[in-house]
Amino acid sequence: MHDLLPAWFIRESRAFDGYMIDYLPDGVMLRLPDGTAVSLPGPAPQVDGGGIPAADQFTLHDALTAIVATYGRREVILRPNPTMLLEREVILPTAAEHSLDHVLVYEMDRLTPFAAADVVFGARIMRRDMAAGRLHVCLSLVPTAALGGLLPVLRSAGMEPLALEILRPGPGPLHLSLTQRRSMAQRRARHLLTGVAAICGGLAVVALVLPFALQSVAYARLDRRMASVRAPALAATRIRQDIQGEAAGRNLIRTEQQRLGNPLVILGALTTALSDDTYLTDLSLQQGRLLISGQSHATTAVIQAMNADPVFMAPSFAAPVTRSSDRGYSQFSIQATVGKR
Incomplete structure (x- = not known):
């Protein structure tokens, strides 16, 4: 199994003197500090995210305990299948940079389908938009369910999982910390x-x-x-x-x-721009972005009136206009950036 791996996948850190565990689709392989590869007993990672069966946990635990007793090292880095890595761009206020990890923990269930306790994550600042006060961050995470319950088995065997290392072709490996190791x-x-x-x-x-x-x-x-x-x-x-x-x-x-604009000025500008036969059903203003929805006999006139007002910048339809057959009204949804006054 080791000989079948591509060269980029078997690169490892020369500075790390502990164990490396490759959690691959066809099994679990442990690399000893001297570079020797040992295939560990136990099932292959579960495709559906299921854990390791109890019988295999005992077998794997005994094998890991014997290795720790023989080599005396405890630190271990896990290298799961790179397909387990999930990444997305996150936009946050620039003030979040000073406590980025804490902000991401708090916002994790909103930004991803997972709770913060169910993932191993890291963040990298992609760019800073100082004019808009926004921070563009690349959020990288691996669900702990993808590790199939391997972490508790390692800890019960006396090992100390330090990080996940995601090997990728091209750039260097991505490290997601499991604990803060002190040199x-x-x-x-x-x-x-x-x-x-x-x-x-x-x-x-x-x-x-x-x-x-x-x-x-x-x-x-x-x-x-x-x-x-x-x-x-x-x-x-x-x-x-x-x-x-x-x-x-x-x-x-x-x-x-x-x-972000004065809400009273924005409401006054909308009141002036909208005709008497136009009424709104929804209005939201968030981070300088205005979104309105409503009904009108002439939706084109609404967006033309907004475009003529300097308070609104680049108004456009956020969704297709739908026409009501019985009353002659058209339902619209318009978005715009709010200018400063």
């Missing part, structure tokens, strides 16, 4: 920082305690003098904070209106 350099840095932090903590205690001891009498005198003016000062501080909070709120509203 030896990171461990040494952590111990060093712990020692430095302890020393700094001792010095900080000395630096804090000594001035307080010397100045405790002076502070007591200052406290008595400040007691008479503390209440008015606190009241002034609260008033200042209230004023600053209101100003910040007004600035936020003003900024969003400049970026």
Whole structure:
């Protein structure tokens, strides 16, 4: 089975010194740290996403336990079938870049058919549209069901799955982290920082305690003098904070209106553009994109009126116009980008 694999599929990382497991359509193969390939007992991955049967789990568990006992290594990287990889482009606000993983976990069930707990995912920023305030992200994921219950078997055998490695022709392999592996350099840095932090903590205690001891009498005198003016000062501080909070709120509203358009201006422009024989059944405004639906005797006149108003940019029909035979009305759906005012 190993000899039948293409050359690009059997490339592996020289820096990794643990186990590599190829979870292939025709079976499970483990690569030892010395490069030897071992075919593991157990069924081939289930096409329908089913798990490994209990009897095969015990057999696979015993084989993996014996390997860990023999070689003493625990870390393992899984390489599933590349067809298990799912990718799509996701558009998020630019503010999401600082906490991209957390945002994707929260939005996973909206962006994909899966919950965040049911996938192994990674994200790569494709481009930043600063003018529109949007971040274009490539979301890559592998459903855990595609691994057929292999992860619990590995962990019960004493192995530590670190990541999924998706081998692809052309670009380098894609790594989807299963856990955050710390290198030896990171461990040494952590111990060093712990020692430095302890020393700094001792010095900080000395630096804090000594001035307080010397100045405790002076502070007591200052406290008595400040007691008479503390209440008015606190009241002034609260008033200042209230004023600053209101100003910040007004600035936020003003900024969003400049970026996405003022809803009152948009409604006024629509009222002016629509004729008396036109009425709306639905209106939505999201991220500067306006979508209206309704009925009219002259749908062409509606879109011409919107096109003449500078508030609306590039109005177009979002769906075919359908005509009602009994009343002479035509149902329409028009989309447009809202301009700034």
